[in-house]
Amino acid sequence: KNNKGEYLMLVEGSIPTGADGVYCCIGGRTAEDIVKEAAENAKAIVAWGSCASNGCIQSANPNPTSATPVHKIISGKPIINVPGCPPIGEVMAGVIVHLLAFDRIPQLDGLGRPKAFYSRRVHDTCYRRPNYDAGLFVETFDDENAKRGYCLYKMGCRGPVTYNSCGVIKWNNGVSYPIQSGHGCIGCSEANFWDNGPFYQHLASFPGFGIETTADTIGVAVGAATAVGIAAHAITTNLKKRKLIAEEINHSETASVDKKGDK
Ligand code: SF4
Known part of the structure; x- marks a missing residue:
């Protein structure tokens, strides 16, 4: 008072x-x-x-x-x-x-x-993000991909729809955070997160989207709007990477032919 x-x-x-x-x-x-x-x-x-x-x-x-x-x-x-x-x-x-x-x-x-x-999604600051972009996913918690540290999206990771600083500040004086410990984000900083669906089911259905079928081999006809956005991002990223690699190979081959011509 x-x-x-x-x-x-x-x-x-x-x-x-x-x-x-x-x-x-x-x-x-x-x-x-x-x-x-x-x-x-x-x-x-x-x-x-x-x-x-x-x-x-x-x-x-x-x-x-x-x-x-x-x-x-x-x-x-x-x-x-x-x-x-x-x-x-x-x-x-x-x-x-x-x-x-x-x-x-x-x-x-x-x-x-x-x-x-x-203001940023856990997904945006995640060190596993390059694996997500390349279509490299953990399929079960004890598979080889889990040991390699691939993306946990298919294990239900809520990083793409969760806003928090976990990926930047981490926990226990910056030692680790759930994703670094091998478990997906459960979206605990979002409203009503306990009722936001099963923790171990991925956010949207990606038929045929896995390690063996890279992002640029799947169709864009996925149902949910979230899936469309996420899939489109993965496809675009992979196509860009593929184009860059192709350009690099072409450049090397052209340089090699030019050298032979000089001789
Ligand atoms: S889905 Fe999860 S594990 Fe994968 S990049 Fe996003 S935040 Fe990281």
Whole structure:
């Protein structure tokens, strides 16, 4: 109360609102009551992690406790969502430093996430991306392609539709992150990610698109719009590579013929 309108409120966890909030009570009061009271005079609110930002696993279907993210309970206050399951430590520190150093809310995307950390897809900064572009995929977690570090798209990787800094900042002081450890991204910084389909099923159907049939041998008649975009990208990239290689070979052959002619 001494810092009315001047303090930052940091929230961890979703708020169960079912059965009049009885699933989370502290000192006889519901979490919902406490959050509302604390938010009333806050300067801004930061929702740490996917639970506070979008409800996460507690709010997954059928959501028995009616777990609810902060932004659906509090209105009229700046709310910064920092999703991730868990969120990246350096990202959390970066958000706090920004608030303290500049005394203003960072630029946010449509889901209330700071653009500085959530403006690029995991796919865009992935070190396995050249394998994706070349149509080289892991088919099962224990195959030779997994040992070679090929792309995990076919194992259900959500990198192409997930915005986060995992590929840049990584975890544990930059030691590794899920994709580097051999597991696809599960899209934990996206809204309702637990209900966004099976984790081990790839995003769209690519008939005949695999290691043995490279991207430029498949047709473009794939169903989903996402698949069209992704397939088109892979096809274009492979065709460009093939053209460059052909030009290089032609150039070498021409140079060789010229040399013979000189003799
Ligand atoms: S699909 Fe996943 S593993 Fe493959 S390049 Fe994209 S982010 Fe990396």
